[in-house]
Amino acid sequence: MRLISVLIALVAVPAAFFSPPAGAAGTDPLVARGRYLVVAAACNDCHTPHWRESGGNVPVGDWMVGNTVGLRESWGTDYPANVRLLFAKMTESEWLFEIHTRGGRMQWHDLRRLTLDDQRAIYRFIRALGPKGTQVPDSLPSDQDPRTPYIDLRLHTPRP
Numbered sequence: 794m795r796l797i798s799v800l801i802a803l804v805a806v807p808a809a810f811f812s813p814p815a816g817a818a819g820t821d822p823l824v825a826r827g828r829y830l831v832v833a834a835a836c837n838d839c840h841t842p843h844w845r846e847s848g849g850n851v852p853v854g855d856w857m858v859g860n861t862v863g864l865r866e867s868w869g870t871d872y873p874a875n876v877r878l879l880f881a882k883m884t885e886s887e888w889l890f891e892i893h894t895r896g897g898r899m900q901w902h903d904l905r906r907l908t909l910d911d912q913r914a915i916y917r918f919i920r921a922l923g924p925k926g927t928q929v930p931d932s933l934p935s936d937q938d939p940r941t942p943y944i945d946l947r948l949h950t951p952r953p
């Protein structure tokens with residue numbers, strides 16, 4: 794499975810490299826598609842502060858700035874990254890490579906199932922929003938209690 798992902802990346806990354814660069818946000822149709830996908834794929838649920846509590850009522854200028862509310866899993870606590878800052882430094886090819894090669898705590902397995910155009914669209918929309926916000930805290934090991942608010946996603950099995 795991992796080998797297949799790497800092979801796809803080997804095709805996808807050069808394809809992205811030779812495609813025209815993202816145009817101005819207003820003219821590139823992939824930017825509008827990216828906005829639709831970021832909502833549909835629930836990226837804001839984790840990466841945008843107050844998205845869940847407000848029922849999605851956050852101005853688009855504040856989307857994807859990362860979250861200081863941690864997600865505590867059995868393996869530790871992670872903070873959804875500030876994707877606005879990350880994409881300001883990362884190229885589209887690097888993003889495609891990451892989707893196809895990385896494993897771990899983000900929803901990479903879901904992103905890998907999108908079409909190449911959809912993967913690009915997500916990047917172009919978030920990149921066009923521009924950098925904003927600050928870095929989120931580093932991940933914590935499982936034996937360390939977070940000092941920030943966190944959502945507990947660990948499995949708790951009640952006694953019978």
Ligand code: HEC
Binds near residue numbers: 932
């Ligand atoms: C269930 C919560 C959740 C959802 C939904 C989610 N993410 Fe994430 N994301 C995370 C967490 C947590 C991290 C940090 C992972 C870590 O620290 O290892 C992360 C990390 C990232 C990163 C940083 C990767 C890096 O190189 O450091 C990017 C980019 C990203 N997410 C984009 C997205 C996009 C785009 C979507 C929607 C398609 C999305 N995420 C949906 C929780 C989520």
